[in-house]
Amino acid sequence: MCDTARLASGSLRENLISVMTGFMFAAPAAGLYIFSAVRQWLTLRGERPANRGLVLSAAMIASLLHLGYIGTDMLMGETINFAFFEVGSLICWVISLLLIFSSWRKPVDNLFIGLYPMAAVILLLAAASNQHVPLANVSYGLAWHILLAILAYSVFTIAAVQAVLLYLQDRSLKRHQTRGLLQSLPPLQTMDLLLFEMIWLGMMLLSAAFVIGWPFVVDLQQQHLQHKVVLSLIGWAVFAVLLIGRYRYGWRGTVASRWTLAGTGLLVLSYFGSQFVLQILLQRY
Incomplete structure (x- = not known):
């Protein structure tokens, strides 16, 4: 009985540490995604002058933090965590990269307004879910x-x-x-x-x-x-x-x-x- 309780306590502690580690990357990344979207929205409405450098810098830092989250939470040794929100988070990270690279040659800045808030929400849900669906032997x-x-x-x-x-x-x-x-x-x-x-x-x-x-x-x-x-x-x-x-x-x-x-x-x-x-x-x- 004591061994079972000890194992359950250890598992709970590991899950809590995993969630906290994920949020260390996910929370600031989500905040920067939201900042980029809001700043671009204010520019679109004419309430703030355009500042592409600021918007893109925030988006790039958010993408790097997002990558840090993927590296710590989605990559599980020899397996990949293919849980529902983790896959959504990975797709959002790819979207973020595509937007950043495309913005240098294409007029896609205004797409930040709709896509980055979505990325922020899905990233936070992935960090909070702590769900593991291992995909091995790929x-x-x-x-x-x-x-x-x-x-x-x-x-x-x-x-x-x-x-x-x-x-x-x-x-x-x-x-x-x-x-x-x-x-x-x-x-x-x-x-x-x-x-x-x-x-x-x-x-x-x-x-x-x-x-x-x-x-x-x-x-x-x-x-x-x-x-x-x-x-x-x-x-x-x-x-x-x-x-x-x-x-x-x-x-x-x-x-x-x-x-x-x-x-x-x-x-x-x-x-x-x-x-x-x-x-x-x-x-x-």
Whole structure:
């Protein structure tokens, strides 16, 4: 009895130390993500002068701290912690890096407003959850599938926020509202081209992930992959139709935004919907 209590106490202490260590990285990273988003929002509203150096510096430090969290909490010796919020945190970190590097050549600064608060919330949830779903014995091919899938999800998430901004900009122009948001955004054509660049990149990454990952599918039901595969394929088809519509009929603006949000929503549901049910609701790892 005493040994059981001692083991339980030791396990609780280890979990507490793990959570505290995670928060040492997650809390300041989340704070800097929020700072970058708020500072960019104030610039967008015209309440503060633009200061890209400050915003990007805060975002870069946040990304480094976020990487520190991933290194201490997600990498578990010879295994990888693939818990629900940990995967979300990893995708948010990739999104952060893509935004930082893209901002040097593309007008993506305003995407910080929607994406960095999301990264902050998911990072804090990951640090607080202390959930462990070890992924061991990952083969070279499966590792490439996971990497490409994470990159694809990250690009499509960025594209979804870009689609929201494009939708708001297009609607404002149609209503002849040329103040506020429109004054700080790039021209509509630039926003539209940027969205489709993201979609093309996301489609190439997702297609490659499908091709590499398919040989590892043995039994859809036993591997709990039915919903993931079906929704992913439908999401891929939505983006394929959008690209065909762009080429054949010149789809853009509101139409492109709606298709982008629909496709991204399906992709998010394909993984996180099924994993939420399995890991959070049913506690099946």
